[in-house]
Amino acid sequence: MIEFIRGYVDYVCPEYVVIENNGVGYQIFTPNPFSFQMNKQQQIVVYTYQYVREDVLALYGFHTRQERMLFAKLLQVSGIGPKGALAILAAGQLEQLVEAIEAENDQFLCKFPGVGKKTARQMILDLKGKLQAIVPDAFPNLFTEPLEETNALSEAIEALKALGYADKEIQKVVPMLRQERLSTEGYIKLALQKLLK
Incomplete structure (x- = not known):
């Protein structure tokens, strides 16, 4: 797995960007x-997701790790492939996307290209309650817990x-954990106690 590529922007087109690193050009969707x-003259970092299928080997790239994590989560939703996930993220409204999923706002989700009512409901079903652990640093005001607690819990x-x-299994104990204010180690110990009962 390639975590990131640091290099210079060599080429940009509507579908992908080519990042040059040590004489090699990486095609990144x-x-x-x-x-x-706008970063053509300076070195940049692109956080990558390597997508492998029997007939496809592609790199997908993002400005932040949070974007990449959301992309990976979207791929887990039935009916959303890489192109669909990119289209959703292209709107640049990540906070609103997470809010819509948490609030079960399928009307907002249906505004994204290729997302109908069925896919929107599937996104909510598959992702609700699972994004807090992924994006607390990106959207600290989105969830009700204090940031320190959220970080420790995540x-x-x-x-x-x-x-x-x-x-x-984890989601069964998360509501109980949210009621406590503990360190990461404290949350783990408490969770294990609950999970082992």
């Missing part, structure tokens, strides 16, 4: 390639995933 055009959730717990 992005939500809005022209957003990279780190604990990631640690539980690393320990092999499924999202479904």
Whole structure:
């Protein structure tokens, strides 16, 4: 997996951008390639997502890790592929997207290209409650918990995933964890106590 590519913008077109790094040009599909055009003279970092299927090997690139994480989450939604996820992110309204999912606002979600009522409902079903752990730093005002608590809780959730717990199991204990103000370690211990009962 390629975490990021640091280099210079060599070429920009409506679908992708080419980043030159040590004499190699990387074709990277992005939500809005022209957003990279103003950086032609300076070195930039593009956070990448490597998409592999039997007939496709492509790099998708983003300005921030949060954008990339949202892209990866969108790919998990049935009915949304890479092009659809890029189209959703191209609007540049990430905070509104997350708010709409959390508020179950399918009317807003249907405004994105290729997203109908069914896909919007699927996005809400698959992603509601799962984006807080991914984007607390990007949107600190979006969720009600204080930032320190959110960071500690999100780190604990990631640690539980690393320990092999499924999202479904973790989501059962998250409401209980939100009622506490603990360190990351404290959240992990409490979660494990609840999960092992």
